[in-house]
Amino acid sequence: MGEGAVAAARENFADRIGALARSMSKAGWMTTYEWWELAEEFLDYLGALSVTTPDLHTPEARAVLDNATEAAAGAVAYAAYHPHVSFHIFLDYLNFGMSYEPGSGAPVESVTADLWLDAFCLAILSDRAERHGEAFHFARRKFPPLAAGQPAVELAGGFMAYVIGDTGDDDAGYPPSREEKLAALDAALTRIRYRDDGTAAVLHDPRTVALQALRALTTGDEKAFRTAVVKLLLPYAALNGPGAEPRTLLPLLPLALAALGHRREGWQQPVATDYFPRALVTGFESAGPRVGAYGRDRRPEAVAEAAAGPVTFARPEQPQPLHPESEALFEQYTREAVTPRGAEPLEARGLASAMNHQRILFKIRATQSPDATGLQLRNLRLAAEAGAALFSTTLAQPDAEVQVTIDGHPVTYRAYHGEMAGPGVWHTAVNLALITGRRENLAPLVLAGPTRVGKDESAFAAYRRALHDYLRGEDPEAATELALQECEKARTWGFLPPPAVLFSQLVEGDEESFQLALLDALEAHRDHYAIGDRATDPDAALSLDILALACHARRRGWEIRVRSPYLPARLLQAAKPF
Incomplete structure (x- = not known):
């Protein structure tokens, strides 16, 4: 990672991101594109922070992760809800938000499956997937009708089944059993195999590998899970270079899977690497409050x-002038x-x-x-x-x-x-x-x-x-x-x-x-x-x-x-x- 890219992402970040958000709001409706752009700015900053603080266990890092999530979930919510219902998106890092009402003049949009997946991975890392589960559910309904069997689309369904408990069967009980989750994951993998054109490319697609990792989580197969996560992680080493963006230091898909393995199954981190900041894997695990x-x-x-x-x-010294x-x-x-x-x-x-x-x-x-x-x-x-x-x-x-x-x-x-x-x-x-x-x-x-x-x-x-x-x-x-x-x-x-x-x-x-x-x-x-x-x-x-x-x-x-x-x-x- 080039030092220049890291320095640029960190320099005067609070002022820059605030100015960007205000500029966007003055230019017209903030839609999926604008909210996702803000999410990427937060992610670049978070990646830059990980260079000097590899475990990312700081209040600043936690706030940046949470706001990256809210901006990304905002992009998903816009696609899910507008123009049908009112909703609100708020970023507390900036003390900035926007409300939307039904039928307002902003354009109707959808999100790609890949953007949906990145947003969902962020929601996993900040432990907000359930909070935004409805938005993810309705945004997913806007995927193209003939997209079944595409790895990204099937992985979205797999995440909904494993994390939210939404197996796609409206008649099933809630929460679903492990067997019901496994059935949903196996059905997704079957649809992917059905689309295979004989080259097996879809079977080696990272989203298919991630779906296999979810299956390993569901069956309790820690070895298979570790193998899948490492396979997902390997390509990121080739991304590091002078022109790489700091957010590539935080590979969202394998990172979110590692977090699920630790938080839901109690497994150790599948591989020791700075690509997996400990705070993001554990959910900023700490000893907890001194007293309740x-x-x-x-x-x-x-x-x-x-x-x-x-x-x-101690108190940080930050004397303010009194004019x-x-x-x-x-x-x-x-x-x-x-x-x-x-x-x-x-x-x-x-x-x-x-x-x-x-x-x-x-x-x-x-x-x-x-x-x-x-x-x-x-x-x-x-x-x-x-x-x-x-x-x-x-x-x-x-x-x-x-x-x-x-x-x-x-x-x-x-x-x-x-x-x-x-x-x-x-x-x-x-x-x-x-x-x-x-x-x-x-x-x-x-x-x-x-x-x-x-x-x-x-x-x-x-x-x-x-x-x-x-x-x-x-x-x-x-x-x-x-x-x-x-x-x-x-x-x-x-x-x-x-x-x-x-x-x-x-x-x-x-x-x-x-x-x-x-x-x-x-x-x-x-x-x-x-x-x-x-x-x-x-x-x-x-x-x-x-x-x-x-x-x-x-x-x-x-x-x-x-x-x-x-x-x-x-x-x-x-x-x-x-």
Whole structure:
């Protein structure tokens, strides 16, 4: 592989792929071609990453694989669904997506069997084949009617049978038995042999060999499986040269088969080679979280590490500049929102902006220092007071006036019941109140609750409800259970889930498990912001959710045995037990 091709694939990738996606969306409808082009860009980058990190066991590699899959599955979904039903394609690496409605003017398309196979192999590697199974099913129906017996078409059916359990027999039970899967695979191989023109070319076709590998998986014949995978892999060695594309370093078909052998049959990798990055074969296999919800499933070595003394958890240093003009404007906007002007009451919606401006200043300054500074303490105090004041106004009757204290001065606001006091703003305000620890800031938030002015239909709704129940002394367990279940919804929607497992330790009253869950939560936060250009986001410096729970745990009298810039020592020390 030429060094130039690898360097070109890696250089400024996050900006390049984002610009490409935006350019495509502005040029017109994004169809199968555009989504597949994005998938190939991700694959080239992933192949380039494998040169310096052969096992690909990094958050960046996992995100790139997942987004290559979503782009490829998007190409398949477009062919499957348009123009019949609505569907949505989203790439969280880019925070970019597109929705399609029935009957819209975009052209109707199909996908080739080879593109279908590459997309399905990606779905296997990222463990998303079942998630996109319906799209693969309907896209396959658009293959040419006389294509039966073609190796690529028959392999597509074989994958559907082995991976999804779709044998093509609508009257069969589900899931199919191994015997029923084997019958489907044998029928596919028979159709291929029937098309043989006497040269046996179709029998040596890589797709036929892959179908034989699926048959070996189904019958448990590990030796035959290994032979087939090695046969598929051999031609790739000849592809390496100065002009080769980095994605050829990741041969999707044999790689997906190796992954199926390991994950479904428990077999060892069929051959030791850098063409098979271990993370892609195992599905990013790891030791798992240190602890589960409510202190369950604690890993013994993690317990021993925490018991041995304070654990140090590092944070990547990525200081962000705070431009004097921006700082001055944020402070000006805050002053305008909290400074009385004559006898007229102020508009409370400005409090949401003031809280956010001070939150941003706090977080940017957090990137510049491992501990909280005096300026940050002021940012926190003003932000918490603004949030509390905002929700105090939601408790009043319409047209009423509400007097609050901000920065030591009385200020009067009109009652407010608008969207600027929605569930997300409440969530931030509660975190700020828990970090600062002032009861007068927390009280109006507990009285108001997250849905005071409107429904919460976000992926964080259950977590906010659980937090509210906990703070007001109601049993939070039912809402906490739902919050734990909805973490996957947040991930699917492209968000970092709330620290529901960490919160569950507070609900359970388990101090030791809280330390373990704290490390898991910090690790998840760090990994999330290690992807793409997220490291330059001020939110990368710390999580208000995690910091709020840690400060609250301190006020419960718990010791925090984790030392990290994500948990500024000055803030934890100020969190005195009740």
